[in-house]
Amino acid sequence: MDLYLPIAELSVNVFVFLAMGAAVGFLSGMFGVGGGFLITPLLIFSGIPSAVAVGTGAAQTVASSVSGAIAQYRRNNVDVKMGFLLLMGGIVGAIIGVQVVKLLRQIGQFDLFISLAYVFFLGSIGTLMMIESLNAVRRSFSANQATTAIRRSHHNWIHGLPLKMRFHRSRLYISAIPPVMIGAFVGLLGAIMGVGGGFIMVPAMIYLLRMRTGLVIGTSLFQILFVTAATTVLQTTQNYNVDIVLALILMVGGVIGAQFGAVAGEKLKGEQLRFLLAGLVILVCLRMGWDLVVMPTELFSISGITGGSH
Amino acid sequence: MGLRELNESVRVWWTEVRASEVGRIFTVRNIALAVAAVLIVLAIAFSWPKSEKAPQPKSPSESAAKAPAKPQPAPETQPKAKSEPGTITTTPPLATAPARRGTSVGRETVEADVSTRSVSITSNFSGTEIVVFGAVDDSHQETAEAGIYDVVVVVEGTQVPLVARRKSNVAGIWINTESVKFERVPSYYAIASTRPIEEIADERVLRTQQIGFTHVPMMPDPTTKSQLKEKELEQFRDAVIRLKKDDGLFIKKPYGVAFIGKALFRTSIDLPANVPVGPLTTKVYLFRDGSLLADYEAHVTLQREGMEAFLHSFAFDRPFLYGLFAVFLAVTAGLAASAFFRRRGGAH
Structure with a gap:
């Protein structure tokens, strides 16, 4: 069944994109990740203009983070004050990011930029995860279960910053600058790459802000929900690149796939999952990088004045 | 079970x-x-294109950026009269035309129309076909096969600005380095004829009438024009034609027009799924012995309809509300999914 997408201005096969949404939903359910970093490249590979892929990715992330955020809030796993600071930073980052998207589309470098961003972030994070999971697998084989004490030095450079605030929920007394900066960076990435940004924010909150893991998950979901919602609105007003029809198809496929993915994920061990996820991340990275380094069959491209690449 | x-x-x-x-x-x-x-x-820093040194956000491209990137359909503003067949214009025989025999000199005219005056793009639009048919008035042709007349049918979309970019290898990475901005390029251009247009008329006639891909008006923006050699510009122009052909937006059917009787002819023109929305101009040219006898113009409107038109104008006219609606939809979908799967006890 073909459906004409109003914003992408293409006729696509609904089942192909339902399947794509379901596949990514399966993987995100299995690995417990947002899936934005998978759906956006897949959309680009399948011929959706990259700007539309990014805008639609943001809308889809809203759908996949909303119920998680509410559940975490109910379990009192959200540090609202911290979340609010992250959110403020995130919205500033998103505003800048959307403008960056607009500018890059005008000068015709958006495709390049998004490929570089993906290659870089997926490459580095995939590699680190791969190393970590291999080490974990090796350790579990050698049966050395001695857990090293958590290094949690209470004083790092973060504590030297001004504007200190007390975060009761997280039992922290730190400067407001790092949360805002982290939020802004993640918001910027979200707008440019069409991702939620949990893969950056979660480690940053754990190791820079020294927050408890449980709180980190809840608070980051809270931030991701609102920032991706804000990004969606910003993208529609600035770049007109959110395709509701496409987003809806992906969401439907995604939520169904996620159910089966979660079941499959329970059958695998944590380090196996992380190893597989790392492999997947690296594959996407390589696929993106391949297009950058291999001589394209067609050196020319045409586009309208604001973008919408071909 | 669910996203929770x-x-x-x-x-x-x-x-x-x-x-x-x-x-x-x-x-x-x-x-x-x-x-x-x-x-x-x-x-x-590396990838900053040299030919576009100043991205000039305050230049006309800014206003173009503010406005929707696509040609506006504006279905209501399309005057009704425009979809009526145009007027007959008989072109006086060109002075350079080869001498014509017989009594028919300059007498024939052509009339034509399009099967569908208004094509609507709806949610299940996956391309369509329009039939252009017409007749030669005062035909001196005995049979359809006589081949005295040549007919060229050109269907052209609106002319829009377009940027062509060329990639080159910078430090091992293929990036867009050069670009040429064309002020006006037809968004769609289909040409059907009784035989290849090069055989129908000579280069000069085709150029004056702007028939054929190579004669499509494609003026580079004055700012980029000065920076490029004519040869390079030619490469960009060829690339635009090639890419448009690949997208199915530039179509050539050298034997696409067929005479059915001594006066009647028809052709079908494909409108692919990705055809840009906007009015289409259909021009029919009647040739005999390499000279243009008459031409005729008809119009086709191509507009979004139904859900498609609603969503598109929603997105471009009320972007803020559209954004809120998209968020609302996403939130609802997420909540509905988690509620549904929780009630079912999950997929454990």
Whole structure:
């Protein structure tokens, strides 16, 4: 069944994109990740203009983070004050990011930029995860279960910053600058790459802000929900690149796939999952990088004045 | 079950990671991020196109950026009269035309029309076909096969500005380096004829009438024109034609027009699924012995309809509300999914 997408201005096969949404939903359910970093490249590979892929990715992330955020809030796993600071930073980052998207589309470098961003972030994070999971697998084989004490030095450079605030929920007394900066960076990435940004924010909150893991998950979901919602609105007003029809198809496929993915994920061990996820991340990275380094069959491209690449 | 569980698995995922392990990773990651930022800045600096030194956000392109990127359909503003067949214009025989025999000199005219005056793009639009048919008035042709007349049918979309870019290898990476901005390029151009147009008339006639891909008006923007050699410009122009052909937006059917009787002819023109929305102009040219006898113009409107028109104008006319609606839809979908799967007890 073909459906004409109003914003992408293409006729696509609904089942192909339902399947794509379901596949990514399966993987995100299995690995417990947002899936934005998978759906956006897949959309680009399948011929959706990259700007539309990014805008639609943001809308889809809203759908996949909303119920998680509410559940975490109910379990009192959200540090609202911290979340609010992250959110403020995130919205500033998103505003800048959307403008960056607009500018890059005008000068015709958006495709390049998004490929570089993906290659870089997926490459580095995939590699680190791969190393970590291999080490974990090796350790579990050698049966050395001695857990090293958590290094949690209470004083790092973060504590030297001004504007200190007390975060009761997280039992922290730190400067407001790092949360805002982290939020802004993640918001910027979200707008440019069409991702939620949990893969950056979660480690940053754990190791820079020294927050408890449980709180980190809840608070980051809270931030991701609102920032991706804000990004969606910003993208529609600035770049007109959110395709509701496409987003809806992906969401439907995604939520169904996620159910089966979660079941499959329970059958695998944590380090196996992380190893597989790392492999997947690296594959996407390589696929993106391949297009950058291999001589394209067609050196020319045409586009309208604001973008919408071909 | 649902995204709640999905989220639960995130939590498990992270709590399972022993803090010391990730702590070690994170320092590496931290360094990597810093290197990344530097690399990306360098990459952008590298990739900045030389031919567009000043992105001039305040130039006309800014206003173009504000306005929707696509040609506006504006279905209501399309005057009704425009979809009526145009007027007959008899072109006086060109002075350079070869001498014509017989009594028919300059007497024939052509009339034509299009099967569908208004094509609507709806949610299930996957391309369509329009039939252009017409007749030669005062035909001196005995049979359809006589081949005295040549008919060329050109269907042209609106002329829009377009940027063509060329990639080149910079430090091992293929990036857009040169670009040419064309002020007006037809968004769609289909040409059907009784035989290849080169056989129908000579270069000069085709050029004056702007028939054929190579004669499509494609003026580069004055600012980029001066910076490029004519030969390079030609490459860009060829590339635009080639890419438009690949997209199915430039179509050539050298034997697409067929005479059915001594006066009647018809052709079908494909409108692919990606045809840009906007009015189409259909021009029919009647040739005999290499000279243009008459031409005729008809119009086709191509507009979004139904859900398609609604969503598109929603997105471009009320972008803020559209954005809120998209968020609302996403939130509803997420909540509905989690509620549904929770009630079912999950897929455990």
